[in-house]
Amino acid sequence: MPSVKYQRGDMVMGRWPGSSLYYEVKVLSFDAKSQLYTVIYKDGTELELREQDIKNAAGFQTRSRSRSRSPGRRRSRSRSPARTTRRTSSRTAAAVAAAAITENAPSSRRDARLKEALEVRLSPLDQTIPAENNSNNKHEQKEENNTANKVNEVEAEPEKNQSRYNLRRRKDDGDAKQAEVKPEQLEEKEAKLAAAPAAIPTPLDFGGKIGAYFWLLFLPAWVLFVVLQVNLEDPSLANFPPPLPPLETFWDAQAFGFVVLWMLFQALIYILPIGRLSEGMPLRTGERLKYRTNGFFAILLSSVLAAAAVHQGFDLTYIHSHFLQLATASFLISALLSIYLFVRSRYAAPEHLAFGGNSGHVLYDFFKGRELNPRVKSFDLKFFCEMRPGLIGWCLINFAMALAEMKLQGLDAPSYSMILVNLFQLLYVVDGLWNEEAILTTMDLMHDGFGFMLAFGDLVWVPFTYTLQAYYLVSHPNPLSLPALATIVTLKLVGFYIFRTSNSQKNAFRRNPSDPKLSHLNTIPTATGKSLLVSGWWGVVRHPNYLGDLLMALAWSLPCGFSHLLPWYYMIYFIILLVHRDSRDMTECRRKYGSAWDEYCRTVRYRIIPGVY
Numbered sequence: 127m128p129s130v131k132y133q134r135g136d137m138v139m140g141r142w143p144g145s146s147l148y149y150e151v152k153v154l155s156f157d158a159k160s161q162l163y164t165v166i167y168k169d170g171t172e173l174e175l176r177e178q179d180i181k182n183a184a185g186f187q188t189r190s191r192s193r194s195r196s197p198g199r200r201r202s203r204s205r206s207p208a209r210t211t212r213r214t215s216s217r218t219a220a221a222v223a224a225a226a227i228t229e230n231a232p233s234s235r236r237d238a239r240l241k242e243a244l245e246v247r248l249s250p251l252d253q254t255i256p257a258e259n260n261s262n263n264k265h266e267q268k269e270e271n272n273t274a275n276k277v278n279e280v281e282a283e284p285e286k287n288q289s290r291y292n293l294r295r296r297k298d299d300g301d302a303k304q305a306e307v308k309p310e311q312l313e314e315k316e317a318k319l320a321a322a323p324a325a326i327p328t329p330l331d332f333g334g335k336i337g338a339y340f341w342l343l344f345l346p347a348w349v350l351f352v353v354l355q356v357n358l359e360d361p362s363l364a365n366f367p368p369p370l371p372p373l374e375t376f377w378d379a380q381a382f383g384f385v386v387l388w389m390l391f392q393a394l395i396y397i398l399p400i401g402r403l404s405e406g407m408p409l410r411t412g413e414r415l416k417y418r419t420n421g422f423f424a425i426l427l428s429s430v431l432a433a434a435a436v437h438q439g440f441d442l443t444y445i446h447s448h449f450l451q452l453a454t455a456s457f458l459i460s461a462l463l464s465i466y467l468f469v470r471s472r473y474a475a476p477e478h479l480a481f482g483g484n485s486g487h488v489l490y491d492f493f494k495g496r497e498l499n500p501r502v503k504s505f506d507l508k509f510f511c512e513m514r515p516g517l518i519g520w521c522l523i524n525f526a527m528a529l530a531e532m533k534l535q536g537l538d539a540p541s542y543s544m545i546l547v548n549l550f551q552l553l554y555v556v557d558g559l560w561n562e563e564a565i566l567t568t569m570d571l572m573h574d575g576f577g578f579m580l581a582f583g584d585l586v587w588v589p590f591t592y593t594l595q596a597y598y599l600v601s602h603p604n605p606l607s608l609p610a611l612a613t614i615v616t617l618k619l620v621g622f623y624i625f626r627t628s629n630s631q632k633n634a635f636r637r638n639p640s641d642p643k644l645s646h647l648n649t650i651p652t653a654t655g656k657s658l659l660v661s662g663w664w665g666v667v668r669h670p671n672y673l674g675d676l677l678m679a680l681a682w683s684l685p686c687g688f689s690h691l692l693p694w695y696y697m698i699y700f701i702i703l704l705v706h707r708d709s710r711d712m713t714e715c716r717r718k719y720g721s722a723w724d725e726y727c728r729t730v731r732y733r734i735i736p737g738v739y
């Protein structure tokens with residue numbers, strides 16, 4: 127080793143990434159080019175540190191009770207990231223370090239200065255390798271499933287360099303402050319960190335605090351507006367404010383009862399020990415939750431129930447004539463559920479909260495959701511609400527609209543437009559339920575807290591606004607020519623193909639990165655141990671699944687014609703939703719993957735539409 131401050135074999139104190147905590151480490155090597163020391167912690171984790179992040183052990187000896195321990199041996203007072211690694215056996219040192227950043231970060235209010243000092247960036251040593259160099263599917267070396275062994279291997283063979291990461295600060299002025307932290311101040315800061323809630327200072331989405339007020343009022347008001355419009359002969363945005371029905375018409379005990387029964391019926395199917403138990407993605411704690419993925423069975427049983435009800439003489443057009451009352455009942459249930467979710471999240475452990483879902487602003491957190499996977503025993507509330515009552519309810523409502531069309535228009539069979547809308551959307555839902563496991567790798571399940579936005583979205587927005595095309599056709603017939611019909615069907619099938627194959631590709635890759643079926647795909651490694659697909663669908667645009675979804679949305683609106691904007695509402699809303707979702711996902715992925723994500727974005731330049739956007 128050249129003449130540098132610390133020599134190979136020196137026992138020094140190395141800062142643990144994302145914290146102000148120093149642990150005893152052994153210097154393994156120094157890279158003159160990058161000016162980084164490779165050090166090994168006592169638990170076997172290897173990291174690359176800058177000189178500023180290393181201190182002589184001498185200054186720490188007066189109060190060494192906990193500071194001299196490696197992260198892997200610390201007590202639970204401030205849960206050791208490295209210990210988590212061992213227990214869960216599924217994360218890289220970097221993933222663990224990243225968790226340390228999030229789990230230990232203090233709230234901005236409590237200690238803004240400390241937060242500034244904590245901002246670090248982890249990047250893989252080999253991040254400069256161009257994507258082409260990985261073309262023969264190297265992801266198996268990098269993926270999280272394999273990395274626990276790496277950490278353990280390092281313990282057995284400390285000299286062998288594996289899982290190395292650079293530790294650099296985003297802001298160099300933070301270095302100076304950090305370097306000034308005196309050893310005797312560390313214990314106090316350590317305690318602060320341990321006690322700090324998982325309030326992670328992230329930029330607020332959806333317009334922040336003010337935005338949350340707005341959305342809380344606007345979303346229910348918008349549903350009311352469109353539900354009142356769709357009944358009018360000439361629905362238009364210009365009909366504002368719409369004539370409001372008397373207040374008492376909103377409430378109908380029977381409609382409320384039906385909604386409650388529907389939810390209970392779906393909940394009953396969900397808890398039946400029928401169907402696969404699928405594993406979710408690893409959580410921050412390393413835990414993997416299990417989900418009963420029997421959605422396809424649920425829609426089959428629901429269809430049997432609907433058929434039996436019709437057979438028994440129940441008039442399903444009740445849904446058409448009591449749409450407003452059913453929507454009101456669902457809204458009340460979603461509001462109660464959101465309150466319950468918010469209250470229970472106050473008692474949830476910090477590591478169970480969603481990243482960024484704990485801003486400290488009550489209304490914002492209520493809207494965005496705090497707890498990532500709220501469960502009552504093994505009953506997962508978010509998964510259930512997203513995949514069952516609203517989604518299957520959407521198909522039931524569409525079917526009821528087809529019956530209502532026949533009744534009101536005096537038809538023997540539903541119109542072609544109605545049949546297309548029904549079949550297209552049924553295919554979408556059935557596909558979602560058939561591939562229910564794939565939802566476990568989506569943003570909602572992996573990142574978003576469960577609060578008003580999703581509860582309302584799942585239980586009110588989906589069943590009562592996604593059905594507007596079918597509702598519209600009940601009283602606004604739109605005959606279709608054969609060429610128009612063929613074009614629309616083709617569009618739907620193309621969209622569906624892109625949507626399904628891209629979602630399946632990502633899901634299969636996330637579940638088993640070494641899947642032989644994906645061995646032809648190129649990948650980019652990231653510091654977290656996960657890789658990013660950079661060829662196949664995910665090499666065409668960054669969100670090929672959104673592209674397919676948008677084409678399908680177009681095919682859902684076209685059968686309704688161009689007389690009114692209302693049936694195009696879904697298309698317009700969906701563009702806004704997906705563009706916003708894409709930008710949220712970009713922010714989240716940049717946070718997670720750092721420069722590897724930038725590399726991906728340089729390689730795959732367009733977000734959703736090739737050559738356009």
Ligand SMILES: NC(=O)c1ccc[n+]([C@@H]2O[C@H](COP(=O)([O-])OP(=O)(O)OC[C@H]3O[C@@H](n4cnc5c(N)ncnc54)[C@H](OP(=O)(O)O)[C@@H]3O)[C@@H](O)[C@H]2O)c1
Nearest residue numbers: 567568569570629632636658659660664671672675707711
């Ligand atoms: N009908 C509706 O109302 C509606 C609304 C919204 C969404 N959707 C549909 O729902 C589905 C899921 O959407 P979503 O918004 O959750 O997004 P998604 O595209 O399924 O998931 C995004 C995540 O995929 C991973 N990822 C991104 N790029 C990758 C790459 N190159 N290689 C490997 N993994 C990559 C990242 O997570 P990790 O790296 O952490 O795994 C990222 O956070 C989509 O098909 C969408 O069209 C439908």
Ligand SMILES: CC(C)CCC[C@@H](C)[C@H]1CC[C@H]2C3=C(CC[C@]12C)[C@@]1(C)CC[C@H](O)C(C)(C)[C@@H]1CC3
Nearest residue numbers: 345512554555557558565570579582583584587588
């Ligand atoms: C403005 C707000 C009220 C927004 C609410 C958004 C939610 C309604 C959507 C967010 C993610 C969506 C989603 C589906 C339905 C609508 C959302 C819950 C989905 C379950 C539809 C079936 C698909 O096959 C799917 C499983 C891919 C999909 C997943 C995402």
